[in-house]
Amino acid sequence: MSQKGKGTPMPYEGGPMAEADTLTREAIWAVYTPRLLGLEMEIYAEIDSTNTRAVALAQRGAPEGILVLADHQTQGRGRLGRQWFAPPGSSLLFSLLFRPPLMVSQAQRVAMVCAVAAVEAIAEVTGLTAQIKWPNDILLEGGKLGGMLTELGGHGAALDYAEVGMGLNVNLDLASLPPVMTPPASLSAALGRKVPRAVLLATFLRRAEALYEALKGGWSPHEAWREHLATLGQRVAVGTPEEVIEGLAEDVDADGALLVRTDEGSLRRILAGDVTLRGERL
Known part of the structure; x- marks a missing residue:
């Protein structure tokens, strides 16, 4: 059963946790x-x-x-076809459609906007400091709090659309998850209380909308995104379809590529790959 359409936003006056955790248009528009x-x-x-x-x-x-x-996905997925586990009512699971005036090579800038909006919304609603792990994960205290999957459509070099899907562990019982390689995180586990999902989503949308409008006006999200990256300054192993590149994550460029200084001294520019930070399991 889906709920579609538009209406008149309602002023937010707080309310019980159950109402703020209900994912309805009215609950979202009450605060956005x-x-x-x-x-x-x-x-x-x-x-x-x-x-x-x-x-x-x-x-x-x-x-x-x-x-x-x-509220629940039966075939939720992340990058490389990996399954995304989220019991009903536990998480934020959503996708947004963008049609920015960008080239396909610049599409990562849309994902940057969403990642920055996510960590800013988490800080505003919960007071917790989340970080971004290149290229698409949201971390909290070293655990994986969420992830993004971007899918593109284009005409030649011109971008037609960028669709950004996001999953965030909000009120997830970590014990309910199957064994995973990267330790999971959850906002409710970190806080010791539940977080109103509708309020968090509305806060994300408000921040993402402002950043996206700035992007369309010519602003680059590169520096704001860079400030939130947990990857920079750490030794990494980056798995690509061709090889595993090891070295120091020095920087990221304006289009989101990771710049890794190898032990041999060369600087490698990596557009996509799976990153393992030092101390994590490959």
Whole structure:
């Protein structure tokens, strides 16, 4: 069952935790008045994948800003086809459609906007300091709090759309997860109390919308994104389809590529790959 459409936003007056944790249009708009992101939305109790739905909408010509949100995904996925585990009611699981005036090579800037908005929203709502692990993870105290998956469509070098899917462990019982390589994290586990998901999502949308509007006006999210990266200054092993590159993560460039100084002294520019920080398991 989905909930679609527009309406008149309601002023936020607080309210019980149960109301703030209900993922409805009204609960979100109670604390956020959209101009673009979430102005149109589809909300599902259960769906196979919000990314799959958002990509289908993009390919049918849907307007940018549409939000696909689910309380549970039966086929949620991350990068490289990995499954995303999130019991019903535990997490924020959503996808947003963007149509920025960018080249395909610049599409990572949209993901930068979403990552920065996520860590800023977490800080505003919970007071916790999350970080970004290149290229697409959200970390909290070294554990994986969330992840993003970006899917693109283009005409030649020009970007037609960028669809960004995100999963965040909000009120997740970590004991409910299967064994994973990267230790998981959850906002409620860190705080010792539940976090209102609708308020967190609304705060994310407000911040992402402001950053995205700035991006379309010519602003680069590079420096803001760079400031939140946990990867820089650490020894890393980056797995790519061709090889594993080891060295010091020195910097990132304007388009999101990771710059790694190898032990031989060469500087490698990596556009995509799986990063293991020193001390983590490969």
